[in-house]
Amino acid sequence: MPTRPVVLVTGANQGIGLQIAREFVAYGHVVLLGSRDLARGQAAAETIGRDAHALQLDVTDGVSIAAAAECVRRDYGRLDILIQNAGISNTRRRPDQAIADYAKTIRPSNVPMAEMRAVWDTNVFGALAVYQAMLPLLRAAPGARIVNVSSGMGSLQSNSDPAYPWRSLFGPVYAASKTALNALTVAMAIELERENIKVNAVSPGPTRTKMNGYTGTETVEEAAREVMRVALFDPDGPTGTFTRWENETIPW
Numbered sequence: 001m002p003t004r005p006v007v008l009v010t011g012a013n014q015g016i017g018l019q020i021a022r023e024f025v026a027y028g029h030v031v032l033l034g035s036r037d038l039a040r041g042q043a044a045a046e047t048i049g050r051d052a053h054a055l056q057l058d059v060t061d062g063v064s065i066a067a068a069a070e071c072v073r074r075d076y077g078r079l080d081i082l083i084q085n086a087g088i089s090n091t092r093r094r095p096d097q098a099i100a101d102y103a104k105t106i107r108p109s110n111v112p113m114a115e116m117r118a119v120w121d122t123n124v125f126g127a128l129a130v131y132q133a134m135l136p137l138l139r140a141a142p143g144a145r146i147v148n149v150s151s152g153m154g155s156l157q158s159n160s161d162p163a164y165p166w167r168s169l170f171g172p173v174y175a176a177s178k179t180a181l182n183a184l185t186v187a188m189a190i191e192l193e194r195e196n197i198k199v200n201a202v203s204p205g206p207t208r209t210k211m212n213g214y215t216g217t218e219t220v221e222e223a224a225r226e227v228m229r230v231a232l233f234d235p236d237g238p239t240g241t242f243t244r245w246e247n248e249t250i251p252w
């Protein structure tokens, strides 16, 4: 069993999650790269080095989650840091369809229920299911941390301001799934506040990844900064926060 901290990053075979995994290994931690496709997780882990290990983990699959938790228990006996990064924005947008055009097809009045369920299954129920499965392992670590990778697009207060630039994109699918993830973050932080396990939400900012067809303005290195800062809080650091780089509070 390693004495170094053990980190699980969900959805770490590409994008922001892969960068977070890379940075934790550089920091000296042992990192498990959650990947729903094990081979892609292994290929990603190989690009990092020997302290990066792939772990088959589909956050929408209870059997996969239970097996992943059992692997962590068997191999490490605890989990020091859980980064809930896995996420999807949609299942239906055509590659050639502008995000603004797609947004018109997923308003409250016309959103297909299947689309909403698919995205919430990953971004909301997936995060809750992984939390439940990993909690015994987090409790077995001294001062564990959870970071939920959210989005400023889910801020109800921001979207209530007519001047907020992303407001036209606020809808029941992706943005509201991040609102729900924020609510889970607060509930988890309240549940664990007496156990010295911190739970915080972070918004990486608009980042060039597959999720948005590489149209974001930030690099994955910039996106990972706040996640790393929050995950590595001092023992007396806060819980139940929602921030973007660097320690800028985002209203819920």
Ligand SMILES: NC(=O)c1ccc[n+]([C@@H]2O[C@H](COP(=O)([O-])OP(=O)(O)OC[C@H]3O[C@@H](n4cnc5c(N)ncnc54)[C@H](OP(=O)(O)O)[C@@H]3O)[C@@H](O)[C@H]2O)c1
Pocket: 010, 011, 012, 013, 014, 015, 016, 017, 034, 035, 036, 037, 057, 058, 059, 060, 084, 085, 086, 087, 088, 122, 126, 149, 150, 151, 152, 203, 204, 205, 206, 207, 208, 209, 210, 211, 212, 216
């Ligand atoms: N990019 C941005 O501008 C931005 C802004 C704010 C917040 N975020 C958040 O940042 C996080 C990472 O996104 P990203 O931009 O890095 O996107 P990405 O490159 O598309 O990566 C998403 C990751 O999540 C994984 N994933 C999707 N569904 C999964 C499932 N059911 N089980 C396990 N893993 C699953 C993907 O796996 P596959 O490779 O198998 O699809 C992939 O590894 C997401 O939570 C996203 O909402 C991103």
